[in-house]
Amino acid sequence: MKRVVITGQGTINSLGFNVSDTNLALMSGHTGIQKLDLNNSELLRVNIGAQIQNYDPHVFFKKNEISLLDHFSQYALISASEAINSSGLVITDELSEETGVIIGSAGGGLSTQEDNYRLVFEGKKNRVHPFIVPKMMHNAAASNIAKRYSLKGVTYSVSSACASSNHAIANAFNLIKFGEARVMIAGGSDAMLTFGGMKAWEGLRVLSKTGCRPFCLSRDGLVQGEGAAVFVLEEYTHAYKRGANILAEIKSCSMTSDGYDLVAPSADGMKKAIMKSLYNSGISADDVDYVNAHGTGTKINDQMESDVINFIFSNNRISPKVSSTKSAHGHVMGATGAIELLSCILALREHVIVPTLGFVKRDPKIRLDLVCGDAQQKRVETVISNSFAFGGLNSTIILQSV
């Protein structure tokens, strides 16, 4: 079985248009959550989100490209370009046959659907743009990346709600591990901050109006964000031989299903995801230095995740540090795990643990070594990142420095 490493990373989200700006914002405790700028936002009960500000697609794409690209594909392409450029990878004809793309997304081309439903049902138009189908399809992001770089390997999309990007990375990891691919472009992208996307979430009555405060006593719900993060995953010897800058090694990725409820989380499912990732990698819980939590800021997720982390790491000589960066970039749905992996790589490379923001009061029932307020310096060699999704789907990724 092959070893798998990360050799490139790229992102666009409410904190920045690239990795270095995003990392700077994460380290300095800046949040991208603010009042939403949306059509008809006066009809929304909840009016905050981590929206990408001052985004002009014309800066990144030619006019004729934009008509084929939903926002979620644009974000994925921008992130993939940064990841591939920063990896220094030269994709020859031969390598392109063994390079594929897996992009996770919960909503796919939601804004394309919404805009065109409006035209037909509200605007009474009887003709729509011819590219709606290729724009809104869930695989549009992955296929557009493959098209731009002429990649011919395994390429598809994954949709598993808020675990989509961890699932995408897990699948890409397995393809390289078992020799099906030498390089994979993997991550997640979502652009669900639309009027309809917000309305749908409002109905579930779990959104916060006041901000995302994971693990805080005053937490009152999640805040939606938008954006993407994409990584270059590479077979270790391939990366080593070309002298690539190896950012981290993926030691294992687990995927489990609760088989229980569509929206309520399950402690057992969370526990199994983390335990399985540790077991598969042969890494002891004691070696985990940092947990990038799912930490949505809802009452139930944070309590349950805290209990599970306590249970698994209770015998550690030193408890792992824990933080949730959703307080900074929002809950980016199917892209959230990928965006959170940026903080994991930052911890491994710079030995900085980015903080949980918005924390005002300790919840006596939450017992974690939580990093909040300011970033903390700590020697970090092993990190885990959790994603738990609606539908009862869980995925944990373990990274180590090389």
Next chain:
Amino acid sequence: MNIKEVIIEILADKALLNSCDICMNDSLVDLGIDSMGLVEFLFSVEEQLDLDFDINLNLETSKDFGLITVEEVINSFERIINEKDLDRN
């Protein structure tokens, strides 16, 4: 139809029971209404009474909500609706 009748009818519909089988002392959990059933129940009450209840389940905690009785649910809604009527006047 008054508020009490509307709420009992919706609860019966969500719990797959007849209205006459709903007791005032039953909790939502007793009726087999889980967190998703609760969200759907709130939606149905809003639709039938043409009102907006700005309820965040993170503040109410669905567990506590599940433990309150049918009578308490009816009293809460009557109180909220009366307050809204006062606001309008």
